[in-house]
Amino acid sequence: MRRFVTPTIVLAVFGLLVGGLYRYVFDEVSEADIANYLRSAVHGAGLTLAVWGVHLYFTSRSSAWIRRWPFIIELLVRTITTACIVVIVAIGLEAILYPYGVAVRWIVGDLPKIMGISLALSFVITAVYELIRMIGGRTLVNVVLGRYRRPTREERVLLFLDLVGSTTLAEGMGELRVQELLTRFFFDIDEAIVVHGGEVHAYVGDEVIVTWPVKTGRPARRCLDCVFAIQDRLAELADRYQKEFGVIPAFRAGLHAGPVVISECGDSRRQVAYFGDTVNVTARLQQHCKEAGRPLLVSGELLRLLPSADDLAIEPFGATQLRGRAALVEVFAVDRRAAAAA
Known part of the structure; x- marks a missing residue:
């Protein structure tokens, strides 16, 4: 499991930054205080790690059952699973981080945006991870930099x-x-x-x-x-x-x-x-x-x-x-x- 420690830390930090950026872009100026930025950062890190956890499951031996199915079915199941986990984690973190409870305004306004960002991150994480698995991390960096042209x-x-x-x-x-x-x-x-x-x-x-x-x-x-x-x-x-x-x-x-x-x-x-x-x-x-x-x-x-x-x-x-x-x-x-x- 040591091979996953570094990417987990990197993605947690990435999620913290995305959560803070989300607060800066979408929320009102009146809510831009340190406490809310910290809440959004934790929210972002939690969602990013949840997406990463789903991805790790679907690339482990435990998910061998789904890799026997056609790729389109596997992709559909992974997408639906990721969406469900994102909704559960997002609502759970909202209830924990904001003690006044989950507001209808947040469910209608913010949750769809959070789901969209999370699914986009899921696509990027999956694409990068699969590229690394296909050609190796060091080789991928060298290919991007044109070292082996x-x-x-x-x-x-x-x-x-x-x-x-x-x-x-x-x-x-x-x-x-x-x-x-x-x-x-x-x-x-x-x-x-x-x-x-x-x-x-x-x-x-x-x-x-x-x-x-x-x-x-x-x-x-x-x-x-x-x-x-x-x-x-x-x-x-x-x-x-x-x-x-x-x-x-x-x-x-x-x-x-x-x-x-x-x-x-x-x-x-x-x-x-x-x-x-x-x-x-x-x-x-x-x-x-x-x-x-x-x-x-x-x-x-x-x-x-x-x-x-x-x-x-x-x-x-x-x-x-x-x-x-x-x-x-x-x-x-x-x-x-x-x-x-x-």
């Missing part, structure tokens, strides 16, 4: 992580059932990625590609901790997966760091794409996990970015020729010491 070279940490045995699972479970498993798998590991500062670049079949910027003087340990957190999360959910799918998902992962060329490409469908040897090496590291018999392999380039840590078990594989690549790569298997001992 021309190829840009950046230092990045890349993680390629895929589900083990998806082809075999598809033969035994069927493609539709495996897709449900993949959807659940990607959903369950997402919080670990976000909490550790990662940003999902793409889902490719049964694989997810995650990226972190490499900043000077900043250790890259969080990418390793992300993989360990994913392991812990899957262990927590093992019984649920076994009960629902008859299998406990496992993964193989490769981590590498180096220069990446990032650019917008395409025309009818624009996409931010990553190019370069770093991408290829990371993909090959992930594929080499099967041959090495290890769930996580990292390159020497990444390992040199890590701070020294006594809790890590590092097993060197030496200079390795990865499939499809002539140059040798230093490869290491990394695990937590307790897990390695077990």
Whole structure:
């Protein structure tokens, strides 16, 4: 839930400002005192957070039932639900903040305006949130600023992580059932990625590609901790997966760091794409996990970015020729010491 703390605070402050602005624009000058401005600010924050709460519900696993319906039905249900919540919260806050009770004049005059503003805010919040979910927060900012209109070279940490045995699972479970498993798998590991500062670049079949910027003087340990957190999360959910799918998902992962060329490409469908040897090496590291018999392999380039840590078990594989690549790569298997001992 930590991933929602920052946007909740930002939206609360935004709601306070909108509430104060509403008082300034629509109310009479005689009512423009500090107490009324504070009431309107609290009203605005409450309504904004109510809209945000509805949005969070409809983007959580609890609302999976509605995502099985046609999009137009989902949109209609979300709109009606938001409108009802806005009315309830608006009237409730009016009764609390103004002890003389809810006036008919307020219901006839102000409530329709408040509903209109709240629904407009709901649309904006949903649009921005969905854009962030589609291309990532940092990438969205860079796209808006035009950073990737021309190829840009950046230092990045890349993680390629895929589900083990998806082809075999598809033969035994069927493609539709495996897709449900993949959807659940990607959903369950997402919080670990976000909490550790990662940003999902793409889902490719049964694989997810995650990226972190490499900043000077900043250790890259969080990418390793992300993989360990994913392991812990899957262990927590093992019984649920076994009960629902008859299998406990496992993964193989490769981590590498180096220069990446990032650019917008395409025309009818624009996409931010990553190019370069770093991408290829990371993909090959992930594929080499099967041959090495290890769930996580990292390159020497990444390992040199890590701070020294006594809790890590590092097993060197030496200079390795990865499939499809002539140059040798230093490869290491990394695990937590307790897990390695077990």
